[in-house]
Amino acid sequence: MKKAVTALLVLSLLLGGYLTVAHISGGAFSTLGLLLGGDRGELRRVALQFLEDIQFKDFQSAASYHAPELRENVDIPFLIQRLFTVRPEALDIMDYEVVFAEVDSGGLRARVKLRVKVKLLLNALINEREVILYFERDSVDDPWYMKLEDSLRQLAPDTAKKS
Amino acid sequence: MSTPRRQSHVLAARYWDCLLGDLGSLFLILAQAPLIGWLCAVVWGSIESDTPGLYFVLCLSALWFGCINACREIVKERAILERERLFGLSTRDYVISKVWVLAALGAVQVVLLQGTVEWHLQLRGPMLLELLALFGASVAGTGLGLLVSALATTQERAVFAVPLLLLPQILFSELAIPSNLYSDVVGTVEKIMPVHWAFRVFEESAALEPRWHMVALSLGVLMAMCTVLVGAAMVSLLPRREVVT
Numbered sequence: 001m002k003k004a005v006t007a008l009l010v011l012s013l014l015l016g017g018y019l020t021v022a023h024i025s026g027g028a029f030s031t032l033g034l035l036l037g038g039d040r041g042e043l044r045r046v047a048l049q050f051l052e053d054i055q056f057k058d059f060q061s062a063a064s065y066h067a068p069e070l071r072e073n074v075d076i077p078f079l080i081q082r083l084f085t086v087r088p089e090a091l092d093i094m095d096y097e098v099v100f101a102e103v104d105s106g107g108l109r110a111r112v113k114l115r116v117k118v119k120l121l122l123n124a125l126i127n128e129r130e131v132i133l134y135f136e137r138d139s140v141d142d143p144w145y146m147k148l149e150d151s152l153r154q155l156a157p158d159t160a161k162k163s
Numbered sequence: 164m165s166t167p168r169r170q171s172h173v174l175a176a177r178y179w180d181c182l183l184g185d186l187g188s189l190f191l192i193l194a195q196a197p198l199i200g201w202l203c204a205v206v207w208g209s210i211e212s213d214t215p216g217l218y219f220v221l222c223l224s225a226l227w228f229g230c231i232n233a234c235r236e237i238v239k240e241r242a243i244l245e246r247e248r249l250f251g252l253s254t255r256d257y258v259i260s261k262v263w264v265l266a267a268l269g270a271v272q273v274v275l276l277q278g279t280v281e282w283h284l285q286l287r288g289p290m291l292l293e294l295l296a297l298f299g300a301s302v303a304g305t306g307l308g309l310l311v312s313a314l315a316t317t318q319e320r321a322v323f324a325v326p327l328l329l330l331p332q333i334l335f336s337e338l339a340i341p342s343n344l345y346s347d348v349v350g351t352v353e354k355i356m357p358v359h360w361a362f363r364v365f366e367e368s369a370a371l372e373p374r375w376h377m378v379a380l381s382l383g384v385l386m387a388m389c390t391v392l393v394g395a396a397m398v399s400l401l402p403r404r405e406v407v408t
C-alpha cells in the first residue's frame with residue numbers, strides 16, 4: 001500500500017513538473033489537451049487549428065481567425081494558391097507542426113512559424129514549406145487576430161512612388 | 164555475498180547512494196545537458212531551422228555524456244572491486260549495476276538536452292523516436308566509457324582516452340566529407356560508429372518520406388552496439404589467471 005501511494009505521488013509530481021515545463025515553454029511540449037502555455041500556447045493552438053481547417057478545406061472556419069471586419073472579405077483559397085503556388089484542390093496538406101511561436105516585447109504582435117508537409121496532387125510530389133503566420137491584437141486583454149490576409153495580399157503598386 | 168540478481172540491486176543502490184552523496188558533481192553532470200542544448204538553440208535559432216548538423220551535434224553530445232559519465236567509474240574503485248571479488252562479487256553484476264545507474268543518468272541528460280532544444284526550436288520528426296536514438300547513443304557511450312575504465316590503469320588515462328574515442332565519430336562522418344566521397348575503408352569504419360546510427364534515426368525520421376524500416380534497423384544496430392560494448396567491459400574485467408614461474 002505504501003509503495004503504491006509513493007508511486008502515485010512520484011507519478012503525480014512528474015506529471016505536475018512536466019505540465020509546468022510545458023506551460024512555461026509556451027506550449028513547446030504537448031500540453032495533453034490542456035489550455036496551458038499562456039499567449040504562445042494560445043497562438044500555437046490557433047495556428048494549428050487554422051491549418052487543420054485548410055487541410056479539410058473548411059475555408060469559412062479558416063477565415064474566422066481574422067479580425068471580424070475582415071472575415072467576410074478574406075479569400076482563403078486565393079491566399080493558399082499564393083502561398084503554395086498551387087490551387088487548393090490540387091493540394092493535400094499531409095502534416096504540419098509549429099517550429100516556434102514568439103510574441104513581441106509589447107505583447108501586441110506575434111508570429112508563429114510552421115512547417116507544413118504538402119503533397120501536390122497533380123504530380124504526386126511531396127515537399128515541405130515553412131510558413132509564418134502573423135498575429136496582432138489591440139490590447140493584452142483582446143484575442144489574437146491573424147494577419148494572413150494582410151501579409152499575403154497582392155498589393156497594388158503605388159503609382160505615386162518610383163519603383 | 165548475496166545471489167547474483169540481488170548483487171546487482173545492492174551494487175546499484177550503493178552506487179546511487181554514492182552519486183547522491185556528491186550532489187555538486189551530480190548537478191554538474193546534469194547541468195551540462197541543458198547548457199549544450201541551449202548553445203545549440205542559440206546557434207540554430209539564428210537560422211530558425213534545424214539542419215543535419217544539429218542532429219549530429221545532439222547525437223555526439225549524447226555519446227559524450229555517456230562516455231564521460233562512465234570513463235572513471237570502474238578504474239576509480241578498482242581496489243574495492245578486486246577486494247570484493249575475493250568475497251564472491253560477480254563481475255557481470257558489478258558492470259550491470261553501473262549500466263543501470265549510468266543509463267538512468269543518461270536518460271535524464273538526453274531528455275534535458277533535447278527538451279532544451281525543442282523548447283526553442285521544434286525539430287523535424289517524432290520527438291520520442293529521437294529521444295530513443297539519443298538514449299541509445301548515450302548508453303553506447305556508457306558502454307564505451309566502461310570499457311575504457313575497465314582497461315585503464317589510472318583515472319587520468321581513462322579521461323585522456325575519451326577524446327580519442329570521440330574524434331573518430333566526427334572524422335568518419337558526413338560532417339567531415341560527403342558520404343559519396345567516402346573510400347571503402349571510411350565507409351566501413353563509419354558503420355561501427357555509434358553516432359552514425361543515432362544520426363541515421365534523426366535523418367530518416369526527419370525525411371519527407373521516412374523509411375521506417377531504416378529507423379528500426381538503426382535503433383537495432385545501436386542496441387547491439389550497446390550490448391557488445393557492455394559485454395566487452397565485462398570480459399575485460401574478468402580475473403586474469405596468474406602465471407607462476
